Amino acid sequence: MSLFNVFSISSTALSAQSQRLNVVASNLANADSAVSSNGKPYRAKQVVFESMPLNSGSSGMGVKVRDVIEDPAAPRLVFNPNHPLADGQGYVTMPNVNVVEEMTNMISASRSYQINVDVMNTAKSMLLKTLALGQ
């Protein structure tokens, strides 16, 4: 029954989008973390989406997070000679998180999430209507 596949497809999108939202939260929380767990400045992380066939019987494609990559952008240099991590010229290497980019990422992720919930709700009401057939 294809209508049940709608639920599986949309739920893959929900988990992918929530993972994206997780990454955004991590980036925003660490926008000013000069040191991360490996001793270097935090690097922004980005998710890479990939579509995947759901199962052999259906034509629908789900979506999954293939990889979480580290943003290759150059780190931000902040002039702050009093900082304990400042280099010889007084510059502190700060994370390469672009806060504006992360905010738009967050809005996009939450909108996509909402739309997929909408799709699931529509599929649910269609299934309920089908169940009520002949009554």
Added chain:
Amino acid sequence: MIERLDKYFAAPLRALNLRSARSEVLSANIANADTPHYKARDFDFAKALSGARETGFGMHKTSERHLSGKTASPVVAALQYRVPVQDSIDGNTVETDMELAQFSNNAIGMQADLAFMSAKIRGMFAAIQSS
């Protein structure tokens, strides 16, 4: 008699099958709205419906000794790629608002099919009940 009932319900059933298949294709498009290089897909509902009517969801047999084969989906054959109004830089051709509009349209069509089928069922009930 049962065979006649089958035929009686065949038309709305074909439409319902196609509607649910289309909702699956459209939901896949919406799910992949942010996937780079994903190409949105859809099929021409009217064409697929007339195709289903001709082949009856089965294989054509030109000889009595041919196997009937398993039911071939007319949907997979009819699937096409959508031409986007605006291209995006990551190669994705999903336009979420359009897909959502099509999805709602499909849902309304499905409700209409279901109402139609309900009416047919009520008609049959009226016919078999003694007054």
